[in-house]
Amino acid sequence: MAEPTEKTPAAPPPADGVSEAAAASPPVATSRGFRFLGEDKSVHKALGGGKTADVLLWKDKKMSAAVIGGATVIWVLFEVVEYNFMPLVSHFLIGALAVVFLWSKATIFYQEELA
Known part of the structure; x- marks a missing residue:
């Protein structure tokens, strides 16, 4: 004969009217934006909040592309072409x-033309 299964009593609904699934879900991010490592500081502010942060976070796309392009040109000069630093400076x-x-x-x- 099969053993009767034990039934656990259902949990009572929360008092404030929120469903059980919603009560168990993690808190939703606020409109203040993404927070860096749980601190109350945005990533933009953690990087300094200025032009550097804009370039690193690709908010200024033209400047970010120029930085990547310049770094690529420098890498090609020094590594691929084997150009030295002092002749470049000279x-x-x-x-x-x-x-x-x-x-x-x-x-x-x-100035002579104007006189």
């Missing part, structure tokens, strides 16, 4: 010197 400084020289000469000619 070439950059020589180019800057040429631009400043040409700019100063152009302003002299421009």
Whole structure:
């Protein structure tokens, strides 16, 4: 003969009228946004809350893409092409010197035209 199964008594409904499934569910995130590691601080504020946080969180997509593109160009120069750091700095400084020289000469000619 089969043994009778024991039935557990049903739990009484919560007093405030909330269903049992809703009472057991975790609390819903508030409208304040995602919180970083349980602190009362957003990820944007944890990263400083400025332009750097915007770039790291891809809020400023053009700047983020420019940073990734620049980092890729630097990686290609140093790792793939095996370009050295000092020649890069030297070439950059020589180019800057040429631009400043040409700019100063152009302003002299421009001022003589106005006089």
